[in-house]
Ligand SMILES: Nc1ncnc2c1ncn2[C@@H]1O[C@H](COP(=O)(O)OP(=O)(O)O)[C@@H](O)[C@H]1O
């Protein structure tokens with residue numbers, strides 16, 4: 108299987124220097140490396156503030172990394188202006204309203220995009236707009252609708268159509284169903300699943316919701332304070348997560364129809380400005396040992412396809 112997206116040692120620093128203070132780094136991403144193969148669906152999970160959106164923004168060129176590299180197939184995605192390669196990675200946002208111009212009809216929005224990017228000849232634009240609406244299971248009449256008249260689910264379908272208009276290879280969904288009702292969520296997840304297979308898309312699905320990731324991802328990557336702490340194939344992750352943070356997330360994930368989980372995850376992630384020494388999770392970790400407060404664990408393979416950054420993760424084992 109060939110690599111579609113290769114993220115190597117990606118670091119983003121939001122720290123800034125003011126006139127009176129020394130510059131303190133604020134690493135939203137700290138040497139993050141992730142490989143995504145052609146046609147794969149990778150779920151990226153972690154609590155709010157772990158750097159998931161920063162990662163997504165780097166991939167679409169909205170945030171400039173301090174160091175590291177991103178490759179699309181074998182091409183380095185370096186400048187914001189690398190238009191053709193940027194086109195190939197598209198994002199669907201949490202709030203579809205924010206990405207739709209309220210004064211333009213749905214059809215006009217899509218048509219503008221096709222025109223600006225010269226994706227189809229002018230005489231084909233209307234037909235292509237209808238095709239795109241059909242792909243996201245919206246009726247052609249909706250081309251005449253204003254965004255304000257759409258439901259949340261319809262808006263998100265338009266958001267997906269917008270991304271698809273650019274004929275991407277990689278689709279990044281950043282909390283794309285978080286704002287929707289559960290039944291609408293399920294419909295959008297089904298749509299994404301179908302589109303992924305039909306169009307051969309590579310999907311990066313970012314969410315804080317483990318139930319969602321389980322439905323749509325082949326593999327799960329867990330982030331904590333700007334680092335990857337675990338990566339595993341999905342089913343194995345849910346059966347046997349290795350990192351104490353992953354286990355805590357699984358233990359605290361609400362299940363439909365069940366009361367609140369008994370052992371909530373203690374505390375909150377530290378701020379970027381006061382990252383704990385050693386393993387950043389150790390102050391909250393139920394199984395932290397002496398070295399965890401001083402030595403930083405590396406992300407290492409436990410088995411061929413399982414990577415864990417924990418001093419207590421045992422190679423070759425299912426702890
Ligand atoms: N533009 C920014 N300037 C400064 N700090 C930021 C900015 N964007 C995000 N952050 C900080 O970076 C960290 C990661 O944020 P984010 O990538 O949005 O995480 P997530 O999507 O996992 O919730 C958070 O601590 C957040 O406050």
Ligand SMILES: [Mg+2]
Pocket residue numbers: 159160161282
């Ligand atoms: Mg986010």
